[in-house]
Every structure is written in C-alpha cells, then in structure tokens.
Amino acid sequence: MPAKKKAIKKKATKKKVAKKATKKKVAKKKVAKKKVAKKKVAKKAAKKKVAKKATKKKATKKTTKKKVAKKVVKLNTDAELFDSILELIKITSTVIPDDVQKVILESLAREEKNTTAEYAMNIIKSNIEIAKRKIQPLCQDTGTIIFYVDVPKGYIQSDFVKICHKAVVKATKLGYLRQNSVDTLTGKNETMNIGPGHPSIHFHEHNKETIDIRLMLKGGGCENVGAQYAMPYNALEAGRDLKGVRKVILDAVQKAQGKGCGPGVLGVCIGGDRGSGYINSKEQLFRKLDDENKVSELRDLEKDIVETANKLGIGPMGFGGKTTLLGCKIGTLNRLPASYYVSVSYMCWAYRRQGVTLDKSLKIKKWLY
Numbered sequence: 001m002p003a004k005k006k007a008i009k010k011k012a013t014k015k016k017v018a019k020k021a022t023k024k025k026v027a028k029k030k031v032a033k034k035k036v037a038k039k040k041v042a043k044k045a046a047k048k049k050v051a052k053k054a055t056k057k058k059a060t061k062k063t064t065k066k067k068v069a070k071k072v073v074k075l076n077t078d079a080e081l082f083d084s085i086l087e088l089i090k091i092t093s094t095v096i097p098d099d100v101q102k103v104i105l106e107s108l109a110r111e112e113k114n115t116t117a118e119y120a121m122n123i124i125k126s127n128i129e130i131a132k133r134k135i136q137p138l139c140q141d142t143g144t145i146i147f148y149v150d151v152p153k154g155y156i157q158s159d160f161v162k163i164c165h166k167a168v169v170k171a172t173k174l175g176y177l178r179q180n181s182v183d184t185l186t187g188k189n190e191t192m193n194i195g196p197g198h199p200s201i202h203f204h205e206h207n208k209e210t211i212d213i214r215l216m217l218k219g220g221g222c223e224n225v226g227a228q229y230a231m232p233y234n235a236l237e238a239g240r241d242l243k244g245v246r247k248v249i250l251d252a253v254q255k256a257q258g259k260g261c262g263p264g265v266l267g268v269c270i271g272g273d274r275g276s277g278y279i280n281s282k283e284q285l286f287r288k289l290d291d292e293n294k295v296s297e298l299r300d301l302e303k304d305i306v307e308t309a310n311k312l313g314i315g316p317m318g319f320g321g322k323t324t325l326l327g328c329k330i331g332t333l334n335r336l337p338a339s340y341y342v343s344v345s346y347m348c349w350a351y352r353r354q355g356v357t358l359d360k361s362l363k364i365k366k367w368l369y
C-alpha cells in the first residue's frame, strides 16, 4: 500500500477510536448523572421518613398527654361524685326536708294541748332537732336506699353505680346508714348495704347537661303497711272509679293505724300493673308536700283524703288525735282493660328524701328540697 493511503487509513481509524471514546465518555456522564439523581431522591425520601417519624412521635406524645389528663380529670370527678353522694346520704338520713318539717309543726300546733297526740308530736319535733344537731340518723331504721338519677344523654351509668356503691359503704361505716341488706335465704346481714337490689338505683335520661340525684330512705315499718287493691274491690263495694279509689285509700289508712309510725304521707298510683303501680306510688313521694296536682280531680281527691283521714281520730302513732296524715300524693298510669290497680305506699313521719343537682365537676350545686 502506498504510504499516503496508509496515512489516510490510520487517520480514519484514529477518528473512529476518538468517536468511540467520546461516546463512552457521554455514556459514563449519563450514568453518573443518573446516580446523582437517584442519590438525591433517596436523600429526600430519607428526610421525609425522618420527618414523618418525628410527627408520629409528637402525635403519640400528645395523645398520651391527653389520655393522662383525661384520667386525672376522671379521678378528680370520681372523687367529687363520691363526696357529693356521701353528703346527700348524710343529709337525707339526718335532716328532715323543710316542706315536711313545716307540715309537722303546723300539725303539732293544731293538736289539743296536753293530749297524748300532742306529746307524740312533740317527741317527733325533738327527734328531728336532735338528729340534725348531732348529725345522727332520724330513725334507727335507715330504710331501703332508693336513688332516682337523671343523667344527660350518653352518660355511662355503670360509672355512677360503682361510685354510688362506694359512697353507700362509706356512709354505712360512718353510721349514716344502718346495715340494712339481709340475704333473704340465709338471713345474714353482713354486707354494707350492697347486695341484689340494694341500693335500688333508677336512671332516667333528661335533656339537661347536669346530673340530678334524688334519694329516699324508706323505713321497713311503713313499707309493711303499703297496700295494693285490684278493682273492683267487692269487700268495700269499691268500683273502678275515683269514688272506689277513695274508698280503698281510706281503707289502707284504717288498716295502717298504730303501725307504720304515723302521721304519714301516702303515695298512690291508680293504674299500671302490680310492679309499675308500686314504683309509681313511691315516685309520688318525691313530690313536695305543698305542690299541687295538675289534674283537678286528683288534686281534689288528695285534699279530701288528707282531710277525711285526719277526722278518723287515729292520730300520731295511733294514739288518737287530729294528725293521721301529713299529705297524700296521687298519680296515674295507663292500665290494661282487664286490670285496675290502686297501689298505696305509706311513708312514716321520718320522711327522708333529699335531692341535689351537680355541677360539671360533679360538686353539689343545688339542694332540691
């Protein structure tokens, strides 16, 4: 090959090699660029991960803090609720409500001087004063413990029951309540007023934000003289009307004489079934003695029963006199066509019922009687 041709070939080969090298260089650069980009993305992702973790940690910390705070608030409100129920039990057991005391004093003033009736009413008056002054139960029988609790929507009732039981136990230890819960089969009275049906707690939901608690301590002697009549009650020729109802209520008063520690107050329910009738008759006893029935026939009947009973000469403790009843409260429930019950609950002079409204922290805000 001539030298010129050889040189041209060499040049071309050199160019080819140079081109290949450039291509390689470009490819290398591309790979390096990709690597850098990948690294950047990975770094960004790692940063995001760390930030996410930190946020999660913060949120967990916040939730834990909130949970702890909630627990502390709950512990505080539990303690407040306990104190409020204990105070309610103490006052119910030892202080007669104002409306009842007023009627007792009016009755005492009406009794003839120097009679056994006046003597009995004076003892009742002294009993009320001593119990209040010494913070001691009005009577040795502190009765069946009956709570009626109005709660806001969504309130957890089991929370209340737990605390309420604790307060009842404490009140029993402190002597505001007697051990009064007997195992019916064994006859043992060993618990601190806690057992099946004791205390009796009825819940109702209301549209308010507050909790209202009403408490009644209902003695056994007066509970024993409660009565229920299935109408018509032929023995008295008492039919299914208010005339018949009047007859059986006065019959219950006659039969209770000398028992149940009068003068008493009647809670009456006309209608319902045997169970609901008695429950409603007890609910009537949460009404104030000076309130007026909204139903005119019942209002007249309530007045008539008290006036008539007080002319029967039964008197306080059955000793004779002018004061047999301090009040009578009558309500109604619908009934089946086949039944017509009149249920009478009798409350003795030691009329222990009180109530409170609690504020948001579950402290006592207002007394209801």
Ligand code: SF4
Pocket: 139, 140, 141, 142, 143, 218, 219, 220, 221, 222, 223, 260, 261, 348, 349, 350
């Ligand atoms: S009836 Fe009333 S006053 Fe009489 S013993 Fe019972 S609780 Fe006491």
